[in-house]
Amino acid sequence: MSRKTLARTAVAAALLLSPLSPVSPLSPALSWADDGDGDGASAQELSDKAQETLLKAKSVHLKLTDDSAGTSTSTTQPTSMDLALDQDGNCTGSIEMGSDGGSVKMVVRDGQVWMKPDKAFWKTQIPGGQGDAAAELFKNRYIHGSTGDALVKGMADSCDLDAFQKEITGDPDNRHTLTKGAETTVDGSKVIPLSYKETGKKTTLYVSTDDDHHLVEATEKGKGSDLTLLFTDYNEPVPSATPSADESVDISKLQSELQKI
Template sequence: MRTGGDAMAARRLTTCLAASAALLLAPALAPVARASDGDDLSARELADQARNNLLDAESVHLRLTDRSKGVEVSSTQPTSMDLALDRDGNCAGEMEMGRDGGTVEIVKQGDEVWMQPDTDFWKAQVPGSQGEAAAELFENRWIHGSTDDALLKGMADTCDLKTFQKDIGAGNGTAPTLAKGGKTERDGTEVFPLTGRENGTTLTMYVTADSPHRAILITQRGDGTDMSVTFKDYDKPVPTRTPPPGESVDVSRLQEELQSI
């Protein structure tokens, strides 16, 4: 099962999108403007406040999507992740693979991790007839263990909001000039689009018009790139419900059961 590689690919996805966010959210040299109505703030002032609010968030629900050229042809390359995660490393959500590679649900509380692949995921990750047998054997069951296990730790590494925030905060490149668009709506929320260009791609961040000014969507498009990340539920607790023991298989038994198929 190639989940370790998938986790690395998932980490690359979060790093790439964090880098895009870092460009737009790179701090200005001037002091950050005080919170006020978005009509009165410049594009860079709005970006600065969005940056601070994202870096200060205790938790957030984010959806990262990569529809770039070539990504969807690989069943082992993640094309999206939908996760509620916090600074303590807790998370709940799922990761979707390209080209019928299926999805895998993830739950992490403390150092405990649960992972539930669907049928397509098993078939894509386990070669030959073993994949079909594994899909049947582990149908509707969670693989459970701790972050001490390499298989689960790799997947759980995507759950840490602190790491995502660190990637954004570490951005030390020159921030592109941002253009502030007119007020519009995204998912029922009034926002200002802030747009800049970097290395042939167009970066756009939608920041809430009302204070506190928060980023709710960042997109990067151009030169074969089509990526986005949405943010919602700032500072709302990550769901704490964990799968019941009767629906779980200990990760220590996973290889043993796969070998017996």
């Protein structure tokens, strides 16, 4: 194919990640408890407090693991995400695709976006040997653009904590009565599990026992689903380091760089 076509297809591969939300697979898990009775009333208080803490958070670190995606043949379905994001739209982390579809590192800071696909990503997202050419073009460098650039806007949207917080409020007409379990430990924190079962799946919210009762983990297990979403570093600053110019390729200059090859 022509160099001009290579430039277009290489950059277009970034659009396959547009948009990705770490909460989407677990939206049912974040449907908070209804009033219920007995144990449900206590679960209501815990889930309401956990929701309040999450909605007020200025930043949070999310780790999504989808073990059920390991059996999928899709190279565009993420199997894991590791993102630190804040309400200012800053973000840093990585996304790994299923079926050996490669991975992408990302940084969003002050309206600028950097994304770094690995060789496997380019090869699987751009067929017919063109992915090899794209991987050679970028040579493990970051693609650099702004949050206003359509080519990387989807990546920037994945770092929108404000949108994430609106999504996790859940549908008030589709809430579940959660059952409170015995105290346990998750990621070193003492937590109370709040769970419900529906359509062959069990969803559990693990809420900390400390005063703010923040959400530590949400899981969905059973019938083709094995999802885990871990919440850490509430209100901690997102790392501010950004890739250097030497590590980056500006989207607007891709075509001219190709012409030099």
